[in-house]
Amino acid sequence: MDVSDEPERHTQSDALVCFGMTGNLARKMIFPALYAMVKEGALNTPVVGVASSGWSLEDLREHAAESIRRHGGVDNHDALRRLQSLLRYVDGDYRQRSTFASLKKALSPSRAPTYYLAIPPALFGTVVQGLSADGLVDKARVVLEKPFGRDLASARELNRVVRAAFPEGSIYRIDHYLGKEAIMNLLYFRFANTFLEPIWNRNYVSSVQITLSEDFGVEDRGSFYESVGCLRDVVQNHLFQVLTLLAMEPPGYQEYAAVHAEKFKIFKATLPLTPRDIVRGQYTGYREEPGVARDSDVETFCAVRLYIDSWRWAGVPWYLRAGKRLGSHAAEVLVELKPPPQRVFDDAARPDGLGNYIRIHLSPRSAIALAARVKRPGEEFVGDQRELYLHDAEPEQEMPYERLLTDAMAGVRRLFVDGDTAEAAWAVVEPVIRDHAPAIPYEPGSWGPHEADELISGHGRWHNPGLD
Numbered sequence: 001m002d003v004s005d006e007p008e009r010h011t012q013s014d015a016l017v018c019f020g021m022t023g024n025l026a027r028k029m030i031f032p033a034l035y036a037m038v039k040e041g042a043l044n045t046p047v048v049g050v051a052s053s054g055w056s057l058e059d060l061r062e063h064a065a066e067s068i069r070r071h072g073g074v075d076n077h078d079a080l081r082r083l084q085s086l087l088r089y090v091d092g093d094y095r096q097r098s099t100f101a102s103l104k105k106a107l108s109p110s111r112a113p114t115y116y117l118a119i120p121p122a123l124f125g126t127v128v129q130g131l132s133a134d135g136l137v138d139k140a141r142v143v144l145e146k147p148f149g150r151d152l153a154s155a156r157e158l159n160r161v162v163r164a165a166f167p168e169g170s171i172y173r174i175d176h177y178l179g180k181e182a183i184m185n186l187l188y189f190r191f192a193n194t195f196l197e198p199i200w201n202r203n204y205v206s207s208v209q210i211t212l213s214e215d216f217g218v219e220d221r222g223s224f225y226e227s228v229g230c231l232r233d234v235v236q237n238h239l240f241q242v243l244t245l246l247a248m249e250p251p252g253y254q255e256y257a258a259v260h261a262e263k264f265k266i267f268k269a270t271l272p273l274t275p276r277d278i279v280r281g282q283y284t285g286y287r288e289e290p291g292v293a294r295d296s297d298v299e300t301f302c303a304v305r306l307y308i309d310s311w312r313w314a315g316v317p318w319y320l321r322a323g324k325r326l327g328s329h330a331a332e333v334l335v336e337l338k339p340p341p342q343r344v345f346d347d348a349a350r351p352d353g354l355g356n357y358i359r360i361h362l363s364p365r366s367a368i369a370l371a372a373r374v375k376r377p378g379e380e381f382v383g384d385q386r387e388l389y390l391h392d393a394e395p396e397q398e399m400p401y402e403r404l405l406t407d408a409m410a411g412v413r414r415l416f417v418d419g420d421t422a423e424a425a426w427a428v429v430e431p432v433i434r435d436h437a438p439a440i441p442y443e444p445g446s447w448g449p450h451e452a453d454e455l456i457s458g459h460g461r462w463h464n465p466g467l468d
Helices: 025-040 057-070 078-086 097-107 119-133 152-165 181-191 221-246 254-270 400-410 419-433 449-457
Strands: 015-019 045-049 085-093 113-117 141-142 171-173 205-213 278-281 301-307 317-323 331-337 357-363 366-375 383-393 440-442
Touching: 015 025, 015 097, 025 057, 025 400, 045 097, 057 078, 057 085, 078 085, 078 221, 085 097, 085 440, 097 119, 113 119, 113 205, 119 141, 119 152, 141 152, 141 400, 152 419, 181 221, 181 357, 205 221, 205 449, 221 254, 221 278, 221 301, 221 317, 221 331, 221 419, 254 419, 254 440, 278 449, 301 449, 317 449
Parallel strands: 015 045, 015 113, 045 085, 113 141, 141 171, 205 317, 278 440
Antiparallel strands: 205 331, 278 301, 301 317, 331 357, 357 366, 366 383
């Protein structure tokens, strides 16, 4: 992978431009992150919001304050006022040259801005071409919100358009999951501990489960969800990124490019999904949500089984599932180990088939536990399976968007996705994007359709985080 066009490291941006500043993502995530950045002294440059809402600057400032009050609270009024003083606003259609002319004026005298595109992916190309046409890309960076495209063809085309305006080293494809402390700890846990390497392979690992469950529905995002669905919105990016951190080989050197190269190799080694490898579900009541078609077949639950055809992982099934309106709100990894080669003690195998395992709880709090059997006191050789906690932490304080936007403005690319890896991930799911069975109804509060249990039946059962 060529990284020779990477710009000088740690060159600080002198402005942040947020397209889609009046949208849902900005209201829930971006304004609280900007407020946190101001409190930490990480943001003291102009913040230019761009949208087509007919707002004034005062409207945006009040909207920012309300967003922060609602999503996190205000504990430093001086910081809130500083953020409001940094705000600028450009109202206009992204398809009109006049919008970018107004942006150019609002940016003056900034010369090295970071553009953050918190807008639908269909508009990425339009905005990038508008920035390029008005000469706004020199020394700039661009941050693209996920999902990066809708399929392999659109991801390739989007890469072509963005790379025509920006060098790859100035393109930051954001997946906020990579900014979570627990996800960053996966990489550290894998390669900072000697004891893992001998067992972290097909000889000792029976299967791997990755679950991301949400106990809420699509809320006010029905129209957006109709355009993506669970496979595109969660599995192809969030869960795939977790998979690569668990499956990748050790990076050859301590630079982001080495990590990206190993992630890329995992996707290239992953066998493309077939219709037999996926179960799609839709919670009862989804079609009554605002913005959702009455005959919608969009999945709100997705479970997949995939295989990585590599020396380390050949034959090991990886089970990934995600969904809305499920039994709990959590994210967890379960790496199940194979049983001992000989059953010396009759009770060594649990009735539910779940043997020794490593459990990595990602949210809402971070925990790493090792499950092993220990003997009960007494004459009989009978035991219980207990968990030894290696790590147990309270929910993180730093928000993912705070970390990622700070890094982007500083030119640090370690927690972002590169273009080749984004395409390789799409290649894995491409066969089932349109060739799949209809979504199966499931009841809110359950763990999805029963067919997902059949998908994993050859390797036991799903481990439901928060309940087992």
